[in-house]
Amino acid sequence: MRTWRTFAAALLLTTSGGAVAQTEQAPAATAQGTLTATATVRGDTPGATYDRRVFTQFAEHLGNGIYGGLWVGNDRKIPNTRGFRNDVVGALKGLGVPVIRWPGGCFADEYHWREGIGPKAKRPVKINTHWGGVTEPNTVGTHEFMDLAEQVGADAYISGNVGNGSPQEMAEWVEYMTSPAGTLADERAKNGRKEPWKVPLFGVGNELWGCGGNMRAPYAADVTRRYATFIKAPAGTRILKVASGANSDDYEWTETMIRDASGQIDALSLHYYTVPGGWAPSMSPSKFDEAGWAETLAETWRMDEIITKHSKIMDKYDPNKRIWLAIDEWGTWYGQDEGTHPGFLRQQNSLRDALVAAINLNIFAKHADRVKLTAIAQMVNVLQAMILTEGPKMVLTPTYHVFKMYKPYMDATVLPIELKSPWYNKDKWVVPTVSASAVRDKAGQVHVGMANSDPNRSITVSTTLTGVTASGVTGTIVTAPTMTAINTFDQPNNVVPTAFTGAQLGGGTLTVTLPPKSVVMLDLR
16 A cells, blocks of 8 residues: 555646645744644635535445434334434434435345335345345335435435346336336326426446446446436436446546446446555544554545546546546445444544545545535445434434535535645654635635644644635634544534634735644635
């Protein structure tokens, strides 16, 4: 594995329209020992739109992500609406979740939609061969998921079964969901839904290189062309087709798919997980030292290099950037929490994950011209979750709070940042101390997100505002006394946003002192 410094130069190049241009600089310190950095927010050269779909959530039939996390059925001990727990739905509405991806993930590669419609008592009970070998009752199927999306106020991003399904099965599922008339529309009405649903996004398979069929790229491209041909939207509507893209840094996959299948698709996916220690995931999500902190952030920063290289390949065949890069699986992946089922991928969520979320969201701003959708994995109880539940109890994670802090970025205009930051390093792991991005929302207000990766020292960032008029600044911060701080059911407020007063405006300069291991969102007014 390469250390961070070996690809730092490539990672930090200036790109036109990008959010961050960053150059290496020796760590600087004031007399008091506080590090310093400089930045310029370029309001005079606005970039691309930070698409709201970057905040897409992912819900797979995996562990307690669906059952127990979202769905409690007729359990009257947990308040719910038509089976979906009110507390979780309310929390998701608070985030303004724009899109939910379902039913997988690898689960989608063997999902047959007809098994999830009709009377629940008649739906087949199957073994979840991907996740834990437990029974899958098919209680939550198409109608239930669409109800969840409507309760949350989100669009549906459906993942189709290319793995062991047929083009006909996929085409009929699309028709069942979206057709205003016909035999399948009549069947939908008999099952409780007369009006067609909107399906703005449809995934043409998932991980065709792996659990979706172990295909080679040329074959996967041909399969994608074939299946996508039969995903047909009703007149006057549109379904954006998302092809199964690369695993991490498999650039040959992207080259083949974009070259051979671009005429049939609207987006190409990318999956990249932050996995400290390498595959298979084994490190503890909540018991780690500073080296574990630094390695995790270094692996997170790889996202910038990976997006840059995939985008360069896509630019060869799609210079007008019609086709999105949809990073529809990302986030931290550690070993599971002690005492939990190893196939359920349940992991605690610490302040370290808050930094991972902020760094990724800042990186996505830099690539907003190509990255129009991302989905963190996953929404509830799985991997880097927004929410953890246990019976009737619910707790919001540090990642949830970062997502809510960045909510003003939805559909805002990216303002490029030119940033010079010192390095933070621990052992062989080296990352920029500061990660940052900025946007101007539709009301004209500017928001600046920053993260300090150094767990030991503060850093003062002196930011020149070009093309930005502001007379005051307020802020919110997420931090904690320790790197390993987590929110628990008994102590849910260990890592929560609080008011931030470490920023001042004067003479066209924004001066911000970021405490150690912190995420800050500034609102200029």
